[in-house]
Amino acid sequence: MSNRARAFPPMSIAEFFAYRGEEGVRYELVDGVLVRAMTGASQRHDLVLVNILATLHAKLRGSPCRASTDDLAVVVPNGNVRRPDVSVSCGKLDDRSQQLADPRMVVEVLSPSTRGIDLVRKLEEYKSVPGLSYILLVEPDVPHALLWRRGAAGWELEEVQGLDGGFDLPDIEASLAMAELYDRLTFPAGGEAKADG
Numbered sequence: 001m002s003n004r005a006r007a008f009p010p011m012s013i014a015e016f017f018a019y020r021g022e023e024g025v026r027y028e029l030v031d032g033v034l035v036r037a038m039t040g041a042s043q044r045h046d047l048v049l050v051n052i053l054a055t056l057h058a059k060l061r062g063s064p065c066r067a068s069t070d071d072l073a074v075v076v077p078n079g080n081v082r083r084p085d086v087s088v089s090c091g092k093l094d095d096r097s098q099q100l101a102d103p104r105m106v107v108e109v110l111s112p113s114t115r116g117i118d119l120v121r122k123l124e125e126y127k128s129v130p131g132l133s134y135i136l137l138v139e140p141d142v143p144h145a146l147l148w149r150r151g152a153a154g155w156e157l158e159e160v161q162g163l164d165g166g167f168d169l170p171d172i173e174a175s176l177a178m179a180e181l182y183d184r185l186t187f188p189a190g191g192e193a194k195a196d197g
Contacts, residue, residue, distance in 0.1 A: 011033070011034060012032075013075060017081075017098050028081055029081035030080050041109075042140070044141065045109050048109050048140045048181060048182065048185070049086060052180075053069065055180045056088060059174040059175070063172070065088050065104060066088070069085075069086065070083040071083075072098060074126070076125040077129065081099075082126070087100055088172050089101055089104060103129060104134065104171055105169065106135055106136070107135075107136045108122065108136070109140055110139055110140065127155055134172075135147070135155075136148075143161065143163050145160050163178050163179045165178055166178050166179075
């Protein structure tokens with residue numbers, strides 16, 4: 001038997017959303033191929049992710065927009081289907097759909113295993129999504145975040161380092177402070193982040 005992987009025909013977006021796969025495993029569709037989404041994040045990564053989700057959920061209460069986890073997917077114009085760590089959508093709620101309606105913001109918390117993909121390929125894919133206003137990439141080990149915002153002249157980068165400052169997000173009528181993103185984490189001089197009890 002050959003060591004080469006058996007070739008499968010590319011999967012369509014409709015087939016992707018109909019595919020059930022293994023229980024508890026999340027997948028993305030990349031170039032027609034089913035790819036397992038990252039699992040097994042560190043506690044620090046998870047805490048930053050939960051902070052972002054909880055903050056956005058609270059700030060969007062009463063608005064037409066809502067925050068979602070990576071259970072919901074963004075369909076990219078090139079045919080790929082991505083699952084951002086956190087997203088904000090403002091479209092009509094369809095409680096049976098796995099796809100975000102009118103995504104306005106996507107957030108990726110960087111990790112060693114996905115960093116290169118998040119900073120290059122996914123970033124460019126997200127920039128092509130119509131109506132998307134914000135792409136936020138967050139470092140879990142140091143207080144550092146990059147926000148790409150869609151402006152009249154295209155995408156513009158805003159960078160914040162340290163716990164002071166934050167990001168205004170007028171297209172979703174919200175803001176995110178760095179202290180909110182890193183709540184319950186400390187950053188000793190010259191050391192990595194640590195979770196407060």
